[in-house]
Amino acid sequence: MTSISSADNSVEAPSTPTINAQQVAQNIKDIARRIREESARMRETVKVIRESGAIEELTDAVREATMAARDTSREISETARELKERGVIRDTATAVDETARTAIETAQTVNAISGEARQAAPETAAAIAKASETAKERARAAAEKTKEVARQTSVKAKRRLKKGEKKWNT
DSSP states (O other), rough: EEOOOOOOOEEEEEOOOOOOOHHHHHHHHHHHHHHHHHHHHHHHHHHHHHHHHHHHHHHHHHHHHEEEEEEEEHHHHHHHHHHHHHHHHHHHHHHHHHHHHHHHHHHHHHHHHHHHHHHOOGGGGHHHHHHHHHHHHHHHHHHHHHHHHHHHHHHHHHHHHHHHHHHOOO
């Protein structure tokens, strides 16, 4: 370390390795040479890529993919719009609801028949009651399954419609 003193106190300054002017000039020349070499290498790489057709091929592939995505999006949107306009989803939900109501009515009818049969023929009442109960349970289960399937179908269709609308609104 080098010692620097002032009038009242002394301070020690850190010493740095000294680089002479020739070393600095040589470092700058080395850097310039590396820049030229890398520039030439970069030019050659760009030339090879351009001549190979890779840039054109990549551009074509991106264009084709973009067009395919656009066409698919349009088809989905058109299909969703047609389904909505034709009322397919509403009609399907209505049919499912009617089927469930009919199944319940059938179960009630079978129950009434069972009651009448019990009064008319007490010996077979137990067998009919059992058959009636089984039929009722099956009808109720079918009605519930039908309602659930209709609900799921409706939810999925609404999501698809919303997705299609969002794509075209953005």
